[in-house]
Amino acid sequence: MANLTRDFFIALSNSEFLNENARKWGFRLGAEKFVAGTDIYAAAKKVRELNQHGITVTLDNLGEFVYDREEAIEAKNQILNVIEQIHELELDSHISVKLTQIGLDIDKDFCLENMRDIVAKANENHIFVNIDMEKFVHYQPTLDLLKELRKEYKNVGTVLQTYLYRTEEDLKELKDVRLRIVKGAYKESEDVAYQTKEEIDANFIKVVKERLQGEAFTSIATHDHHIINQVKKYVEENNINKDKFEFQMLYGFRTEMQYALAEEGYRFCTYIPFGNDWFGYFMRRLAERPQNMNLVLKDTFYTKENTLKKGPVVAGVAGIAAITFLVGRKKARNK
Numbered sequence: 029m030a031n032l033t034r035d036f037f038i039a040l041s042n043s044e045f046l047n048e049n050a051r052k053w054g055f056r057l058g059a060e061k062f063v064a065g066t067d068i069y070a071a072a073k074k075v076r077e078l079n080q081h082g083i084t085v086t087l088d089n090l091g092e093f094v095y096d097r098e099e100a101i102e103a104k105n106q107i108l109n110v111i112e113q114i115h116e117l118e119l120d121s122h123i124s125v126k127l128t129q130i131g132l133d134i135d136k137d138f139c140l141e142n143m144r145d146i147v148a149k150a151n152e153n154h155i156f157v158n159i160d161m162e163k164f165v166h167y168q169p170t171l172d173l174l175k176e177l178r179k180e181y182k183n184v185g186t187v188l189q190t191y192l193y194r195t196e197e198d199l200k201e202l203k204d205v206r207l208r209i210v211k212g213a214y215k216e217s218e219d220v221a222y223q224t225k226e227e228i229d230a231n232f233i234k235v236v237k238e239r240l241q242g243e244a245f246t247s248i249a250t251h252d253h254h255i256i257n258q259v260k261k262y263v264e265e266n267n268i269n270k271d272k273f274e275f276q277m278l279y280g281f282r283t284e285m286q287y288a289l290a291e292e293g294y295r296f297c298t299y300i301p302f303g304n305d306w307f308g309y310f311m312r313r314l315a316e317r318p319q320n321m322n323l324v325l326k327d328t329f330y331t332k333e334n335t336l337k338k339g340p341v342v343a344g345v346a347g348i349a350a351i352t353f354l355v356g357r358k359k360a361r362n363k
């Protein structure tokens with residue numbers, strides 16, 4: 029059942045039709061629980077609030093399904109503007125970028141040029157750029173591109189997903205690079221990825237311990253308190269300096285724990301996504317933890333006075349989602 033629900037939301041996140049239409053519907057479905065608004069100014073307010081509590085931020089100007097050069101350049105310009113705003117508004121924030129947003133699916137060299145502009149501008153402003161890791165099909169191209177960029181700039185790093193078998197190998201290659209360690213958010217085949225939570229968690233701990241023995245900075249990105257407690261214990265027992273790592277969580281998740289970790293003296297960074305392209309991101313969050321639906325259902329279907337909303341949008345969205353999923357499954361079966 030859990031896998032079915034996960035597949036359902038992953039299928040929705042992959043639907044170009046729904047992603048495109050979500051831009052037209054505007055910001056709905058309770059997405060504001062996990063996405064900090066549709067523009068940088070809304071996001072900046074949240075950054076400030078967190079900064080005041082000693083929490084740093086990584087900003088993600090959301091964007092997916094970019095297959096045309098104009099769109100990729102537009103996305104790049106928006107990201108350049110985010111860098112300017114971080115600098116001008118004196119926000120304590122770095123940025124996270126998805127390479128598919130700036131042309132990886134169009135042409136690798138074109139994407140590299142766009143990324144060079146971003147990393148160069150960020151470098152001028154002493155801002156770090158993290159390349160988010162996407163589906164496995166983009167994995168090697170992402171590492172190749174990172175390698176090219178690091179010939180010129182050191183303010184760029186990426187993410188390793190511990191569901192992949194090859195993570196441990198890549199760790200050696202990336203020992204000098206600032207990395208974020210995550211479990212992995214996509215659906216990957218057993219040819220390349222562990223399938224059970226136990227294996228993925230065990231690999232996460234193994235990879236984090238190995239990183240903490242090295243020199244480069246590590247972002248430990250998880251909402252899993254079992255893992256966080258194990259890391260805390262390991263750090264204490266091995267006298268590891270707290271400046272070598274930070275915990276990271278997504279905006280809207282376990283907010284109290286985010287503040288508590290910062291108060292305990294751990295470095296903490298919140299990942300804040302914003303922008304019109306919120307749908308795919310939002311669906312992946314529901315895929316990871318269907319209980320998140322509880323949080324958003326109330327906002328979507330009930331008014332502040334606790335009466336059921338009658339908005340056609342709600343019914344429409346739910347209907348379209350269901351139809352898209354069913355059509356998608358039928359097509360998959362026919363393949």
Ligand SMILES: Cc1cc2nc3c(=O)[nH]c(=O)nc-3n(C[C@H](O)[C@H](O)[C@H](O)COP(=O)(O)OP(=O)(O)OC[C@H]3O[C@@H](n4cnc5c(N)ncnc54)[C@H](O)[C@@H]3O)c2cc1C
Nearest residue numbers: 160161187210211212213249250251252253276277278299
């Ligand atoms: C900052 C950040 C950046 C990320 N970047 C990427 C990326 O670039 N590429 C990528 O593929 N993935 C990325 N991810 C997603 C990641 O790969 C996982 O899919 C996601 O974090 C879910 O795994 P988890 O470790 O948080 O906990 P899970 O494995 O989902 O949960 C483990 C346990 O933790 C507890 N728990 C988890 N969430 C909650 C909650 N909200 N409330 C209460 N208890 C909870 C529950 O006990 C649960 O059983 C990122 C995640 C974070 C936090």
